[in-house]
Amino acid sequence: MSADGARGVCGPAALRAKGYDNMTYPMALIDLANPSRFLGLAERALPWLAGATALVFAVGLYLVWFVAPDDYQQGATVKIMFVHVPAAWLGMFAWALMSVAALGTLVWRHPLADVAARAAAPIGASFTFLCLVTGALWGRPMWGAYWVWDARLTSMLVLLLMYFGILALWHAFDDPARAGRLVAVLTLVGAINLPIIKFSVDWWNTLHQPASVFRLGGPTIAPSLLWPLIAMALAFTLLFATVQIAAMRNEILRRRVRSLRIRAAQAAQEA
Amino acid sequence: MRGACAALLARDLRLAVRVGGGALIGVLFFLAVVTVTPLALGPDLALLRRIAPAILWLAALLAGLLTLDRLLAADYEDGSLDLMLMARTPLELVLLVKAAAHWLATGLPLVVAAPLFGLLLDIEPAAAAAVTLTLAVGTPALTLIGLVGAGVAVPLRRGGLLLPILVLPLAIPVLVFGVSAANAAVVGPVPFGVPFAILCALTLASLAVGPLAAAAALRHGME
Numbered sequence: 001m002s003a004d005g006a007r008g009v010c011g012p013a014a015l016r017a018k019g020y021d022n023m024t025y026p027m028a029l030i031d032l033a034n035p036s037r038f039l040g041l042a043e044r045a046l047p048w049l050a051g052a053t054a055l056v057f058a059v060g061l062y063l064v065w066f067v068a069p070d071d072y073q074q075g076a077t078v079k080i081m082f083v084h085v086p087a088a089w090l091g092m093f094a095w096a097l098m099s100v101a102a103l104g105t106l107v108w109r110h111p112l113a114d115v116a117a118r119a120a121a122p123i124g125a126s127f128t129f130l131c132l133v134t135g136a137l138w139g140r141p142m143w144g145a146y147w148v149w150d151a152r153l154t155s156m157l158v159l160l161l162m163y164f165g166i167l168a169l170w171h172a173f174d175d176p177a178r179a180g181r182l183v184a185v186l187t188l189v190g191a192i193n194l195p196i197i198k199f200s201v202d203w204w205n206t207l208h209q210p211a212s213v214f215r216l217g218g219p220t221i222a223p224s225l226l227w228p229l230i231a232m233a234l235a236f237t238l239l240f241a242t243v244q245i246a247a248m249r250n251e252i253l254r255r256r257v258r259s260l261r262i263r264a265a266q267a268a269q270e271a
Numbered sequence: 272m273r274g275a276c277a278a279l280l281a282r283d284l285r286l287a288v289r290v291g292g293g294a295l296i297g298v299l300f301f302l303a304v305v306t307v308t309p310l311a312l313g314p315d316l317a318l319l320r321r322i323a324p325a326i327l328w329l330a331a332l333l334a335g336l337l338t339l340d341r342l343l344a345a346d347y348e349d350g351s352l353d354l355m356l357m358a359r360t361p362l363e364l365v366l367l368v369k370a371a372a373h374w375l376a377t378g379l380p381l382v383v384a385a386p387l388f389g390l391l392l393d394i395e396p397a398a399a400a401a402v403t404l405t406l407a408v409g410t411p412a413l414t415l416i417g418l419v420g421a422g423v424a425v426p427l428r429r430g431g432l433l434l435p436i437l438v439l440p441l442a443i444p445v446l447v448f449g450v451s452a453a454n455a456a457v458v459g460p461v462p463f464g465v466p467f468a469i470l471c472a473l474t475l476a477s478l479a480v481g482p483l484a485a486a487a488a489l490r491h492g493m494e
């Protein structure tokens with residue numbers, strides 16, 4: 001069990017011993033499969049990523065506050081959009097990333113894939129939650145209620161529920177490698193199901209209330225709003241990348257600590 | 272292989288019928304939910320008649336979740352599941368047979384009981400027929416989606432608690448199209464055939480995906 005638990009933290013010697021050398025991985029993938037190498041790369045990349053995030057956020061926020069005009073109907077509340085839309089996008093993107101990582105876990109047995117999935121789940125849940133909260137705050141002046149059963153809000157709520165299910169499953173297992181493979185199966189089933197849920201919620205919503213209750217500033221978005229939105233989306237994506245890599249580093253270190261503890265406990269038992 | 276599947280089906284059905292009234296627990300829970308709902312909403316028959324299809328579907332969904340834990344847990348505890356994993360019969364087929372037995376034992380009674388319990392809600396005959404038909408088509412999908420959740424949660428000591436949280440979001444499309452098909456038969460606005468066809472498609476899709484995903488989960492989770 002301990003050897004299995006340490007799957008994510010094998011050194012290069014252990015990988016060679018297991019015959020990983022003979023496999024025909026693409027070069028970049030096998031490079032990243034070595035956690036120590038990934039840690040080194042992460043240490044070098046993180047300051048740059050964090051700096052770029054801060055820079056793009058500064059540009060984006062300047063554009064949002066001083067360049068983007070207020071909407072003629074929605075007033076200043078339209079500025080919520082610049083947080084709401086990138087958060088929604090990243091909430092969905094994180095699940096897509098988890099699905100790719102799930103394939104990496106199940107098909108290629110890539111040692112870092114379940115680390116990536118593990119790191120992405122709480123981040124994706126946070127962005128989905130942020131999307132719901134900003135949506136509710138935006139909805140209060142627009143619709144007169146914090147929550148309406150709008151199709152998009154409902155889909156995001158279901159997505160949040162699914163993130164919570166995944167997180168609960170991660171926490172239910174002792175062994176991270178085994179949890180990773182089971183979570184990967186559920187993630188992929190969820191990825192198949194998410195478009196169907198989206199479709200069914202849209203259907204349900206149009207049955208119960210007339211369509212076009214809410215459209216993003218009309219059918220097309222003005223260029224004066226589009227550029228700040230793109231800048232903010234880029235800033236949030238960089239933030240996601242920074243947090244994701246930092247979380248992956250933490251997860252690798254956490255697993256190392258875990259296997260060291262197991263080894264220490266076994267040594268104490270034998271002594 | 273056919274013999275093995277038939278034997279498994281017979282065994283699971285016999286166990287479901289004989290062990291602790293397992294098959295009827297779901298129906299009792301179904302009845303309990305149908306009883307509690309008017310107590311929460313008030314005895315207004317006009318309101319109850321209008322929302323009867325929704326109540327019946329919701330109660331059937333909850334009853335289906337309640338019994339899901341027994342789908343694989345008992346076989347996991349006594350080690351039969353390990354034998355099934357090692358057997359020559361493909362695991363996907365074994366799980367499909369187990370899901371079929373589980374549906375016959377717990378899903379089919381819900382379908383049969385639905386029009387009867389609908390009388391408590393003063394349901395219209397057309398709506399009762401529509402609910403029964405949609406439940407007959409939709410509950411297999413619930414069992415097959417639940418099979419994936421059961422496969423994922425079975426190695427957990429308290430997986431039964433986690434199972435409804437994992438399965439419920441995945442079952443939302445079935446609920447949406449089941450209820451809208453049942454409603455469409457009575458009040459419209461869309462023709463019955465449209466949501467009903469989508470419900471059938473959902474069942475077929477879960478028939479294709481469910482056993483495969485559950486077998487993958489079992490192979491990765493059992494060690």
